[in-house]
Amino acid sequence: MRVSVITDGAAAPSAAPHPPAAPVAAATVAAVHTALPPHRYAQEELTEPIGDLCLAPGADRALLRRLHASTGVRARHLALPIERYAGLGDFGRSNDAWIAAGLDLGEEAVAGALRGAGLEPADVDLLVCNSVTGVATPSLDARLAGRLGLRPDVKRLPVFGLGCVAGAAGLARLHDYLRGHPDDTAVLLTVELCSLTLQRRDDSRANLVAGALFGDGAAALVARGRAAAEGGGSGPAVIATRSHLYPATGHLMGWDIGAGGFRVVIDAGIPRTVREHLGRPLRAFLAEHGLTTDDIGTWVCHPGGPKVLSAVTDVLGLPDDALDGARRSLAAVGNLSSASVLHVLQGHCGSRRPEPGTWGLLMAMGPGFCSEFVLLRW
Template sequence: MRVPVVVQDVPAPSPAPYRPSPPVTTTIVAVRTALPAHRYAQDDLTEAIGDLCLAPGADRALLRRLHASAGVRTRHLALPIERYAGLSDFGRSNDAWMAAGLALGEEALTAALGDAGIEPADIDLLVCTSITGIAAPSLDARLAGRLGLRPDVKRLPVFGLGCVAGAAGLARVHDYLRGHPGGTAVLLSVELCSLTLQRHDDSAANLVAGALFGDGVAALIAQAGSAAASAGAGPSVIATRSHLYPDTEHLLGWDIGADGFRVVIDAGVPDIVRGHFGTHVRAFLAEHGLAVDDIGAWVCHPGGPAVLSAVADSLGLPGDALEVSRHSLATAGNMSSASVLHILETIHACRRPEPGTWGLVAAMGPGFCSELVLIRW
């Protein structure tokens, strides 16, 4: 006799509830700036730059007005001012950029590593940005052996972002670290703007550049996850946003020719900033439940007095909100991508915000484009 088999339905075990991994935190653990030893008062540079750019006997009234209104009191130059007359072609200027850039890059990164208590061999990624010279092998490759970086260190040389690269470089470092918990990344900005000054060029753009730009190198070290736990660590990166402005490619950048990098600076840049920048910042902050008034530390690239005024107008900022940016411009000039790192260093070292303070790193550059990085102490 066949005994019937009874099959009972056994309920399947309930799946474990989905628990997403917490986001990896990127923390800025050190920022250091290295400025060339050759420091000059703005008044002492005016006539010397006129000798380089203007024909003998030319009217210097415009040159003097630009220097007086640039918001710059002192600047650091890669070379003594008397040596610039001997930079007769792009090759000589670029050789000077490479020599000074390597020395200052080593100085800035060594200082940042010391502040963070990190060994060179701990670096997993080195992003090196510059708009003022070119090299192959790139500066990062040349620095790796000098500094003792691992042979398998990841390197990312960046050219073309210009002034925006300090903020954009921090954003891309954050993107990398989000996928590499426990990783350590470095952003190195090498900007020796004086070496791009065009001799015998009396264009308004070249004269503005000669009045505004300074030289500097900055190194930022960031870590992801538990590796960043430190009482002296800086702010954490919360979010980033990039923005390209359509049909504005002509406003800012280089015309590159036999004599090297001929600057393009359109007078319409402040108008673009005043008309659009505030809208993009407010929309970005709103996505994170914030408003302009919630930002306690503004780390804004000092493109020049007119650009800083346009930023303040577009956001309705109080007069002292961009004080550190104006101070950086006054004491070191516009150092392209190194400037926002110089400002961040100053804020963290001299005016360290209270824990919980929100900050915004903001810069603009060729494209025309802007980059925003939301940070919190």
């Protein structure tokens, strides 16, 4: 793994003459499992209740309704029944709800992923746990260890602040760890309950976009080191990773944290930034492995929203259907922040699993502004 900052004047690495004939994987994805709350709503069922939460009585709802109709989302799952959100009142109550629901979903996601991999909780050597929608000390991973039956000596790494990029970055860091621990099994858990960050009586465009786009859920991924993955798994091998921070873009995405909790920052310039900055470093990363975008048979992209997916498709010159997995995920559950890219990956580990030998590229973007690329091979 290498971290770099790309500017318009930087020279791209020269392309390798040929792709590696037999890439050696440090990690293999053994299973992915998504857990969703039981409270599922069609998008049109949420428009007016969310308007009641976010807008002042009698306020014009035209923008709210346009946003809900244009996100590409058909349904979402919420941590709580929609009628309970008005009674949360403050950040403390919202965070308590995040802990309670997050533990249940996290347990379900990890247990499901371990079952899918044919493993037991005692087989887990490292648990990386990410969330950007709540805080807890002891962290979720510590609280889950006993519930799941993990070993007392399990290594734990709680992560906060990566936002939507964390699903891809978490898989990349599992790969880094397993390079040095080839006999180990590592689990990535992402828990994102975005609805609990919705700000009451906040009619800002960012809050209304979040209320129209984001859903709740958790996802867990089991990865095994080279020596441990003798039996393979339902997912691909991880070949290489790359991280990028883009200069002067920190204002585009994140949280403004105040008395009401996490107030979302989503800048309208994100799709433009993707068009201007994503293509060059991604192509340079592929070129180092003797590949181009034409060699990638499966794209596993975080579904940031329709405009972001269109920007990715355009800047990379992809076929119109290349990101259909991301669009299906967005329609079915909304944007799950860090859990979304794992939800998309899960779709490529079952009936839609690519043919052996297919190259894949898993990617996500998030606060920083940053991107994470993970080169895969099935």
